Amino acid sequence: MKKVFTLVLFFVSSFSITHAQQYPVIGQYMFNKLFINPAYAGTNESFNANFLVRKQWFSASGQFAGAPTTTILNMDAPIQNQRAGIGGTIYYDQLGVMSETFVAINYSYRLPLTSELTMAMGLRGGVGFVKANYDNKGLNVQDKTDTQFETQGKNNQQFSPKIGAGLYLYHPKYYLGFSVPDLMVYDKYSFYKYKDTVSGQERLTRNMIFTAGANLFLSDIANLQPNVLIKYYKTQPLFIDLNCNILLHEKILFGVSARPFNSSFVLQGQLKVSDKIKVGFASEQRYKNSLPGSLGSYELLLTYGIE
Numbered sequence: 001m002k003k004v005f006t007l008v009l010f011f012v013s014s015f016s017i018t019h020a021q022q023y024p025v026i027g028q029y030m031f032n033k034l035f036i037n038p039a040y041a042g043t044n045e046s047f048n049a050n051f052l053v054r055k056q057w058f059s060a061s062g063q064f065a066g067a068p069t070t071t072i073l074n075m076d077a078p079i080q081n082q083r084a085g086i087g088g089t090i091y092y093d094q095l096g097v098m099s100e101t102f103v104a105i106n107y108s109y110r111l112p113l114t115s116e117l118t119m120a121m122g123l124r125g126g127v128g129f130v131k132a133n134y135d136n137k138g139l140n141v142q143d144k145t146d147t148q149f150e151t152q153g154k155n156n157q158q159f160s161p162k163i164g165a166g167l168y169l170y171h172p173k174y175y176l177g178f179s180v181p182d183l184m185v186y187d188k189y190s191f192y193k194y195k196d197t198v199s200g201q202e203r204l205t206r207n208m209i210f211t212a213g214a215n216l217f218l219s220d221i222a223n224l225q226p227n228v229l230i231k232y233y234k235t236q237p238l239f240i241d242l243n244c245n246i247l248l249h250e251k252i253l254f255g256v257s258a259r260p261f262n263s264s265f266v267l268q269g270q271l272k273v274s275d276k277i278k279v280g281f282a283s284e285q286r287y288k289n290s291l292p293g294s295l296g297s298y299e300l301l302l303t304y305g306i307e
Contacts, residue, residue: 071093
């Protein structure tokens with residue numbers, strides 16, 4: 001237990017002194033834990049892979065050109081007699097003139113606390129290619145005096161090495177997770193910095209993401225699976241997702257999430273089409289301040305797993 005305490009203390013102290021960037025949030029996060037937390041790698045005791053595409057502000061007329069789009073690929077498996085796990089994460093995130101392609105390796109080490117309760121600690125190392133296409137000829141620039149649009153391709157792209165870390169406590173009936181996906185970020189051209197209103201200096205801030213969930217037996221054919229995600233990022237309002245899913249016959253899942261500070265809700269479903277393949281779908285809709293012409297945000301998830 002002393003070893004566990006020392007490793008946990010290392011992670012907590014690291015979280016308090018480092019910085020990171022804004023991080024994408026998806027609706028089906030409970031099925032993409034590795035994207036959020038590197039400590040999840042290998043904890044499913046078998047090889048797993050999932051591919052997700054998210055499109056925000058979808059419009060049949062295509063009026064929201066440059067709307068946020070996120071594509072994610074995760075793969076992980078246990079190694080070293082099930083005491084460690086390794087995984088890969090690739091994602092592409094695009095919003096307006098900004099885009100990022102990120103590739104990372106995740107490693108986790110697991111310490112059994114009881115016969116059913118395990119603590120996993122994970123590290124992530126990767127590199128992102130960030131680009132701001134300010135000289136895009138299709139841009140409708142509202143402020144002609146903005147110097148960012150005078151760069152004509154100068155200093156508008158960079159490679160950003162990153163390190164992330166996380167903790168993941170799991171049991172057959174519940175889980176708890178805490179992560180900072182970007183503990184350290186190289187940001188030469190200030191793509192992710194904000195201007196401090198007190199000092200006037202540009203600073204980086206960190207993401208802190210807490211997740212929790214449970215798998216509750218209801219009957220021989222149904223399980224209740226509540227989940228919660230809380231994300232703190234200094235320059236944005238607190239993000240909270242409260243989810244409740246129902247799994248029927250271990251094959252069909254449907255659920256709903258409420259995002260009270262985002263004035264939106266998420267409807268989602270998942271179907272197990274074979275022993276190894278699952279297909280999921282989610283739709284996020286705003287109930288306040290929705291964009292005229294927007295049909296909401298949508299996600300498609302494909303999962304492959306060896307059980």
